[in-house]
Amino acid sequence: MKLVWWFSVPKIVFGDDALSELEIIQGERAIIITDKVVNGLGLADTVSNKLCERQWSTAIWDGAIPDPKVSTVKEAAEAMKQFGADWIIAIGGGSVIDTAKAAWVLYEKPDVQLDALTPFDILGLRAKAKLVCIPTTAGTGSEATKAIVIRDDETGRKFATINPELTPDLALLDPTFVVGLPKDFTAYTGMDALTHTIEGYISVWKNDFSDGCSLQAVKMIFNWLPKSVEDLSDLEAREKMLVAACLAGMSFGNSQAALAHSLGHSMGSVLRLHHGLSVGMALPYTIEFNCRDNEDCASQYAELAGIIGITGKDHVKVSMKLAEAVRDLMGKIGSPRSFAEAGVTRDIFDEGLERLVEFAMMDSSLTMNPRNTDSHEIRKMYEYMFEGKVIDF
Amino acid sequence: MTEKLVFPSDEWIEKYVDALNKNARYEDAAKTWEGDFVFQIDADGKTIPEDVRFYLDLWHGKCRSARMAGPEDTAEFVYAGPLSNWKLLFDGKIDPIKGIMARKFKLTGDMGKVMRYTKAALELVATTREIPTKYLDE
Numbered sequence: 001m002k003l004v005w006w007f008s009v010p011k012i013v014f015g016d017d018a019l020s021e022l023e024i025i026q027g028e029r030a031i032i033i034t035d036k037v038v039n040g041l042g043l044a045d046t047v048s049n050k051l052c053e054r055q056w057s058t059a060i061w062d063g064a065i066p067d068p069k070v071s072t073v074k075e076a077a078e079a080m081k082q083f084g085a086d087w088i089i090a091i092g093g094g095s096v097i098d099t100a101k102a103a104w105v106l107y108e109k110p111d112v113q114l115d116a117l118t119p120f121d122i123l124g125l126r127a128k129a130k131l132v133c134i135p136t137t138a139g140t141g142s143e144a145t146k147a148i149v150i151r152d153d154e155t156g157r158k159f160a161t162i163n164p165e166l167t168p169d170l171a172l173l174d175p176t177f178v179v180g181l182p183k184d185f186t187a188y189t190g191m192d193a194l195t196h197t198i199e200g201y202i203s204v205w206k207n208d209f210s211d212g213c214s215l216q217a218v219k220m221i222f223n224w225l226p227k228s229v230e231d232l233s234d235l236e237a238r239e240k241m242l243v244a245a246c247l248a249g250m251s252f253g254n255s256q257a258a259l260a261h262s263l264g265h266s267m268g269s270v271l272r273l274h275h276g277l278s279v280g281m282a283l284p285y286t287i288e289f290n291c292r293d294n295e296d297c298a299s300q301y302a303e304l305a306g307i308i309g310i311t312g313k314d315h316v317k318v319s320m321k322l323a324e325a326v327r328d329l330m331g332k333i334g335s336p337r338s339f340a341e342a343g344v345t346r347d348i349f350d351e352g353l354e355r356l357v358e359f360a361m362m363d364s365s366l367t368m369n370p371r372n373t374d375s376h377e378i379r380k381m382y383e384y385m386f387e388g389k390v391i392d393f
Numbered sequence: 394m395t396e397k398l399v400f401p402s403d404e405w406i407e408k409y410v411d412a413l414n415k416n417a418r419y420e421d422a423a424k425t426w427e428g429d430f431v432f433q434i435d436a437d438g439k440t441i442p443e444d445v446r447f448y449l450d451l452w453h454g455k456c457r458s459a460r461m462a463g464p465e466d467t468a469e470f471v472y473a474g475p476l477s478n479w480k481l482l483f484d485g486k487i488d489p490i491k492g493i494m495a496r497k498f499k500l501t502g503d504m505g506k507v508m509r510y511t512k513a514a515l516e517l518v519a520t521t522r523e524i525p526t527k528y529l530d531e
Contacts, residue, residue: 003481003486003487003491003495003497004495004496005495113505115505116503116504116505116506117505118504118505118507118508119490119493119494120493120494120500120504121504159509161508204488205491361421361422361512362509362510364490364508364509364511366511366512367488367490367511367512367514367515372418372515372519374417374418374421374422375421375422376421
């Protein structure tokens with residue numbers, strides 16, 4: 001018998017007229033949370049105009065930054081308060097959506113300490129506003145999750161947390177909103193989605209609902225990610241990746257991520273590498289590490305491998321081939337497979353290694369990893385990742 | 394055959410502390426942890442008429458002291474739940490963090506601090522499996 005658990009997702013509206021959902025939501029004052037790049041593309045105006053046609057008042061706050069800091073979140077919350085928003089509309093990638101979610105918490109509950117926010121807190125969100133997320137990348141999955149990742153201003157440490165109330169009310173998946181994404185970010189965010197879906201499938205908190213999402217997402221990502229990188233204007237590929245990323249979010253959002261995320265979060269904190277690039281780089285090494293010491297986990301990787309046509313009786317060997325397939329995909333789309341490929345020099349790596357290990361050990365995603373690990377193994381994994389060596393321990 | 398020790402009891406705690414202080418993975422995960430815990434088995438009105446509690450002082454990857462505790466004992470953290478859920482925890486059916494989320498246990502104290510040491514929490518539980526244990530209702 002399984003322990004009581006929940007599967008929570010927002011209402012998801014997808015397809016090329018997804019924005020039409022804005023014609024039926026009830027409210028008066030919407031604040032759009034975004035960044036300067038997205039705002040510059042006119043996407044915030046598109047949404048704002050749609051709402052203004054219905055006599056809504058709107059405001060645009062475009063101060064979101066990559067890997068949002070607590071101070072940035074506070075600025076967004078202040079903008080929400082000044083405007084008196086009854087809807088918050090996040091338009092952007094994971095950093096924008098996480099900024100909006102975290103600022104939403106402070107808007108509703110100004111006394112909350114973000115770095116102390118836990119899955120167990122009862123926040124009472126939605127007394128002031130509801131949340132709509134419109135992703136402009138196909139990777140974060142944040143539009144479908146109760147997770148946020150924020151960076152501490154002083155230490156630079158990224159902390160990830162979940163809270164059931166943070167699941168958005170509505171996610172609008174409009175492929176035209178991801179068309180402007182450049183090649184490298186299409187690749188990195190796609191790897192983020194792949195990491196979510198694979199980690200969601202092997203997390204010790206996995207469940208049948210999250211499994212279903214992962215299986216479909218893996219199939220779609222291996223099929224459509226290379227196409228969406230190869231032809232940035234391929235709307236079908238963009239739409240499929242947008243759906244796959246959301247499915248991946250639905251998976252790991254309800255089963256949680258694991259070791260690749262702990263390694264990746266730390267890489268973002270210490271070396272300021274892109275989130276998708278980081279967790280994606282850590283993914284094949286994590287597969288190789290986990291499958292060696294845990295037959296259940298190896299059989300789960302083997303199930304995922306079967307989706308992309310890799311089969312065999314020896315689950316460890318199949319898992320290793322899955323890791324190889326992930327590396328091949330990364331090579332094809334131009335996502336770095338090692339620190340060296342990502343342009344991290346030996347000096348910079350050595351200088352940051354202790355903090356990389358320290359932050360990874362403090363990352364809560366480690367809790368859900370199927371193989372037990374320690375700081376020595378994590379240090380060794382980073383060493384292997386620097387050189388691009390296959391994990392053999 | 395190894396004699397099973399009653400959880401919790403002075404004998405069980407002594408064995409547990411000994412095992413915990415030899416657990417290199419716990420020491421590694423908790424090397425910067427500073428904080429004490431009261432663990433509580435909730436009264437059920439039947440075999441456990443009153444809350445049963447024990448205390449661990451955890452400091453930089455080691456347990457500095459431990460003992461059975463009374464209702465007046467306080468600590469930075471209190472982790473509490475019914476005996477049936479402690480059994481699930483020790484059997485590995487639930488982990489200490491998921492146990493709180495699923496409302497099988499209550500944690501009093503700075504939860505944010507605990508969330509930075511979830512790996513150490515897993516090792517605290519894993520160490521219990523080294524102790525031949527029988528429960529208060531057996």
